[in-house]
Amino acid sequence: MPFRLPQLKVLPPRRQFRRRPVILFFLVLCWSALLGWGLAQAQMPAAIVETATETTDIVPARYQLGQELYLKNCATCHVALPPAVMPLQTWAQLLPDSQHYGAQLTVLTQPSLEIVWKYISTYSRPTNQGEQVPYRLRQSRYFKALHPKVEFSQPINVQSCVACHPAAAQFNYRSLTPEWENAP
Secondary structure: OOOOOOOOOOOOOOOOOOOHHHHHHHHHHHHHHHHHHHHHHHHHHHHHOOOOOOOOOOOOHHHHHHHHHHHHHHOOOOOOOOHHHOEHHHHHHHOOOOEEOOEEOOOOOOOHHHHHHHHHHHHOEOOOOOOOOOOOHHHOHHHHHHOOOOOOOOOOOHHHHHHOOOOHHHOOOOOOOHHHHOOO
16 A cells, blocks of 8 residues: 555634734723723712712812811811911911910811811912911901901901801801892
8 A cells, every 4th residue: 555644634824813912902991991980980979969067169079078077176166267268377377276266275186187287278378478377357368358348347256257147157158148148
């Protein structure tokens, strides 16, 4: 018998998988997009809801605890002032001071002090260079700017806020008494 070579199976030529990196890139892109969308959905409700204290202005979730601690510590003795009515430098001296306008207070400790400070510093404003740091409402140019046409008949203090802002105790300074509701 003649010698025969064994028959080898002829395989079709291998396909070039040039699309492999493109497919891998597309899969990674889809995975990242889905993961990002899922994280955004998980965090979105916290960013748009009002604080647990139901204040008038919406505060982003990262500052809500600071606002709650601020209200818990400051609104127990008097109505809490919005941080915007006093400059940043005033708050920087008031927060760590145990002597608060003649009253002895327990000073906030870390990390509460830092959390409240982040809230206060975000919503207050700096003083101008050379401007004296105010410690009373009547000295604050921000307070005056927020009340441009108001003439005060008696000394201004945090308790007198309620005379025009009946919901100030709930940290709502947007609602006004009827006489001021349509004031120019």
